[in-house]
Amino acid sequence: MTERKPRKDAERNRAAVLAAADDLFARGANPESVTMADIAVAAGVGKATLFRAFGDRTGLIQTLYQARLDPIKEAVEEGPPPLGPGTPPLRRVPALLDAVLCFKLDNRHLALALEKTGSDSPYRAEHYRRWHGTLQAVLEQIPGLADSGFTAHALLAATRADLVEHLIGEHTPREQMRADLAAFTARVLSGDGRATG
DSSP: OTTHHHHHHHHHHHHHHHHHHHHHHHHOSOGGGOOHHHHHHHHTSOHHHHHHHHSSHHHHHHHHHHHHHHHHHHHHHHOOTTTSTTSOHHHHHHHHHHHHHHHHHHTHHHHHHHHTOOSSOGGGSHHHHHHHHHHHHHHTTSTTBOOHHHHHHHHHHTTOHHHHHHHHHTTOOHHHHHHHHHHHHHHIIIIITBOOO
């Protein structure tokens, strides 16, 4: 019984930290301005608790981002069409990209914070490698498509959080962004990315 109380406290603290961080990133104009000290105060925990639980600010952001991403990851890995593995590739690629874009729109404060951590290349981040690997594998199923690895990078570039933020700043409506991405993806899949020789 004595072992369960610290565990409950740790779980409660973790939930409070994630909720506080989420709120601070959502309200802040600049993700870089949110500090570990700000999060600790908002969550009502000591700064040392944050560092013990998450390692550093990037680790905290990654944990929060991953918690939000898990339902989509499950849909991609095991779900029904259009995201799931049984979907024909020409239908699945646009659905995967739309899911990434919608996730970034719905979680733009977190996505932007994660891209701006600056601790490493965004292309080495686990969530990016997973999206790229999934997309590349699906693109490889399309006959005649040239260089699925590069094509996956190029398509994912259209969903970067900084681009999404820029388009929002230009007052581009959500549905317009989705339509533009779908049209761009269709062009790539219909001929622009095909091998010519």
